[in-house]
Amino acid sequence: MVGKIICTGLGPGDPDLMSVRADRLIRNAAHIAYFRKAGRAGQARRIVADMIAPDATEYAMEYPVTTELPFDSPAYRDALAHFYDDWADRLALLARDVDIVVLCEGDPFFYGSFMHLHSRLQGRAEVEVIPGITGMTGCWNATDIPITWGDDVLSVLMGTLPEADLVRHMQSADALVVMKTGRNLPKVRRALAAVNRLADAWLVERGTMPGQRVMRLEDTGDEDCPYFAIVLVHGQGRRPEIQAERRAAINMVGT
Numbered sequence: 001m002v003g004k005i006i007c008t009g010l011g012p013g014d015p016d017l018m019s020v021r022a023d024r025l026i027r028n029a030a031h032i033a034y035f036r037k038a039g040r041a042g043q044a045r046r047i048v049a050d051m052i053a054p055d056a057t058e059y060a061m062e063y064p065v066t067t068e069l070p071f072d073s074p075a076y077r078d079a080l081a082h083f084y085d086d087w088a089d090r091l092a093l094l095a096r097d098v099d100i101v102v103l104c105e106g107d108p109f110f111y112g113s114f115m116h117l118h119s120r121l122q123g124r125a126e127v128e129v130i131p132g133i134t135g136m137t138g139c140w141n142a143t144d145i146p147i148t149w150g151d152d153v154l155s156v157l158m159g160t161l162p163e164a165d166l167v168r169h170m171q172s173a174d175a176l177v178v179m180k181t182g183r184n185l186p187k188v189r190r191a192l193a194a195v196n197r198l199a200d201a202w203l204v205e206r207g208t209m210p211g212q213r214v215m216r217l218e219d220t221g222d223e224d225c226p227y228f229a230i231v232l233v234h235g236q237g238r239r240p241e242i243q244a245e246r247r248a249a250i251n252m253v254g255t
Contacts, residue, residue, distance in 0.1 A: 007118070008132070012137060032102075036061070036063070092124040106134045107132045138207040170191055
């Protein structure tokens with residue numbers, strides 16, 4: 001094998017938040033592949049639009065389905081499995097001769113689509129993964145509030161989970177991140193209300209990207225939640241102000 005496949009994590013969306021290594025690889029790449037929805041430019045491609053060399057060869061890996069079918073349906077699973085099989089074959093063939101840089105938003109090994117290719121490419125091509133800042137990291141920094149303190153337990157949930165599962169996990173967590181909100185936002189809102197966490201929840205849309213919005217979830221509606229949106233509930237932990245309040249309460253009891 002002469003070439004290899006290098007998946008570069010792009011971070012949460014702002015090109016300035018990419019690693020130096022990812023930036024260098026993309027600018028020097030002669031072959032670049034990226035995921036996108038059919039008919040769209042692709043979020044990963046947009047992030048690095050100003051970095052790609054004019055003579056680079058691009059490979060748009062277009063999903064056969066996104067939200068047209070239920071994600072847990074056999075038809076959806078079969079369509080995606082064939083898609084990943086096909087692109088694993090193509091990339092493995094290309095990597096016999098050249099290096100291919102594959103773009104991935106966030107961190108490739110944190111719910112990234114590249115994971116499905118990574119498992120299929122084992123033993124067929126040399127594969128390297130460049131980590132990136134996760135999208136949720138960019139979102140909780142956008143709120144300007146620490147997501148965890150002290151010994152807080154952070155739970156990362158998918159909005160696609162059944163409502164009962166969301167409630168169960170939310171009950172036992174100190175801090176929460178709910179990804180894949182979009183059309184699942186009403187269900188997420190109901191689950192948070194069921195565990196009395198709705199008043200503490202934030203919605204961050206397009207974190208670190210153009211058009212970023214940071215709002216209290218209670219102040220938003222369900223009608224227009226984009227795909228790139230994350231719900232956050234910050235942990236309270238051993239925050240200094242809380243500890244001070246507890247000490248003051250103890251002193252008052254002592255007197």
